[in-house]
Every structure is written in C-alpha cells, then in structure tokens.
Amino acid sequence: MVSWIRLFKAAxxxxxxxxxxxxxxxxxxxxxxxxxxxxxxxxxxxxRGAILDDVFYCPHAEGACNCRKPLPGMVIQAQQKWAIDLSASLLIGDGERDRQLAARCGIPFALVRNGRVVEVEGQS
Ligand SMILES: [Zn+2]
Incomplete structure (x- = not known):
C-alpha cells in the first residue's frame, strides 16, 4: 500500500x-x-512518505444507508469534496464489492490480491 500511495501521489x-x-x-x-x-x-x-488525502468510512449496517460499498455514497462524497473526475480515477480493491462499486460509478478498477494487481477493468 505504501509504494502505491507514493506512486499515485507522485503521478x-x-x-x-x-x-x-x-x-x-x-x-x-x-x-x-x-x-x-x-x-x-x-x-x-x-x-513512510505515503500521504493519504482522505478517508471515508461507512459505519452503517447492511441495507441501512446509501454509502455501504458497493453502494456509491462514499464515492459521491469524495467526488463532491475533492472535485474528482471519476473516469480519470482508479479504484483499487480486493473484492467483489469494490468491483461492483467501480462499475456502478464508472471508475476503472484494479483487483488486487496479496499486494499485486491481478486484473484491470474499464480502462480505455
Ligand atoms: Zn453507510
């Protein structure tokens, strides 16, 4: 995670x-x-030189909100707060919920297992 944060920040x-x-x-x-x-x-x-810009979390139970992944609430919050172009972003995650979230929000997605990218979707 450290090297990725550094890499993306540098980019x-x-x-x-x-x-x-x-x-x-x-x-x-x-x-x-x-x-x-x-x-x-x-x-x-x-x-370790890896600055996170923000952290969003959903504290809610399943089915109780619009922000629990794979629902898009936290992505929308982040997009509005930081004026993010989602199609020019990358969502990196390790599970099906992350993949669904990325698809729903139109964000290219990288599936990661054990610290390695094993699959990439939605790149143009
Ligand atoms: Zn929530």
Missing part, C-alpha cells in the same frame, strides 16, 4: 481510502476508536 492523483466499517453499527467498536486507528494509520503512512 498527481489523490489517494483516498473508502472503507466499510459495519463493526460500528454492530457495537464492536466506536467512531472514536476508528478515527484513532485512521489517525495512526495516516501518521504511519506519512512517516
């Missing part, structure tokens, strides 16, 4: 994390726990 992309965190709805951890974790993660990445 002029924003680096934004979008993550489902249903554990909050399930009471397994709190928003504050998650925010502390994200703060630590961003500090650690930054210390």
């Amino acid at each position: 002029g992309f924003l680096a934004i994390v979008i993550t489902n965190q249903r554990g909050i709805a399930l009471g397994q951890y709190t928003d504050a726990d998650l925010l502390a974790l994200h703060k630590n993660m961003r500090a650690e990445l930054a210390g």
Whole structure:
C-alpha cells in the first residue's frame, strides 16, 4: 500500500481510502476508536512518505444507508469534496464489492490480491 500511495501521489492523483466499517453499527467498536486507528494509520503512512488525502468510512449496517460499498455514497462524497473526475480515477480493491462499486460509478478498477494487481477493468 505504501509504494502505491507514493506512486499515485507522485503521478498527481489523490489517494483516498473508502472503507466499510459495519463493526460500528454492530457495537464492536466506536467512531472514536476508528478515527484513532485512521489517525495512526495516516501518521504511519506519512512517516513512510505515503500521504493519504482522505478517508471515508461507512459505519452503517447492511441495507441501512446509501454509502455501504458497493453502494456509491462514499464515492459521491469524495467526488463532491475533492472535485474528482471519476473516469480519470482508479479504484483499487480486493473484492467483489469494490468491483461492483467501480462499475456502478464508472471508475476503472484494479483487483488486487496479496499486494499485486491481478486484473484491470474499464480502462480505455
Ligand atoms: Zn453507510
């Protein structure tokens, strides 16, 4: 993740994390726990030269919102906040939800397993 963030940042992309965190709805951890974790993660990445521009998370239960991946809510939030051209972006993910999200939002998609790109879709 570190080298990719560095690479995309060097190429002029924003680096934004979008993550489902249903554990909050399930009471397994709190928003504050998650925010502390994200703060630590961003500090650690930054210390290794990988600056994340933003992190969006969905704290909701399945079926309770429009932002839990593969629903597009977090992508729309990020797009509006940062004025992102989705078709000129790349969504990198490790699962089917990420693939569906990318397809729904018209974002080229790279499927990653064990830190390697194993499949790319939607590139022109
Ligand atoms: Zn949500």
